[in-house]
Amino acid sequence: MALIKCPECNKMISDKARLCPQCGYPIQDSICYQNFSPEKVSVSKRSLDAIIEHAKLYFEVGAHCEKEIIDLLMYEGYSSDVAFYVANNLDVNWEEQAVLKVYEYFEIKPFSREEMMGQLEYDGFTPTEISFAIKKVYKESF
Structure with missing residues (x-):
């Protein structure tokens, strides 16, 4: 077991934790996409850029959280690697x-x-x- 910093509250927690015990942040989802890069995802950078543009269309019909964007992309058939990468690279507040x-x-x-x-x-x-x-x-x- 290693200790990692929660991306939400910056407390040191176990890398095995599903949620941060301090703030409730979903750690396992966070770990999944923190390490993604175009080289690690089996899709070309050009395709990833197109998927990012596609994902931006979701915001034209309403507000969404990051988890929902990931779920929508996976529902459309993108791999979890691609969905996490795209959600992490959207320019969204x-x-x-x-x-x-x-x-x-x-x-x-x-x-x-x-x-x-x-x-x-x-x-x-x-x-x-x-x-x-x-x-x-x-x-x-x-």
Whole structure:
């Protein structure tokens, strides 16, 4: 077992942990795509760039978390290596995506602060992204 730094809260944790015990960040997913590079993915750089452009289209229909983008790409038939690489190389502010998702949910129905936190967690946003969105939106709204 080796100790690694959680990319979310910077605490030292086991590399075997599925989630950071401090902040809840999904460590195993993070480890999967931190080490990807075009050379390690069996797809040409040109193809990866095209897939990245394709993935940007998802944001035209709504806000998404990084996990959801990975899931959508894998659903479309891309390998997990490619999906993780693409999600990690999108020029996206995931915290702002969480904010946009909150406003999308407000169009459906009012959510209490706690309900919204639970919904964003269910959607796959990280604790930091959720915290950012809740602080920003509920501070502005109330």
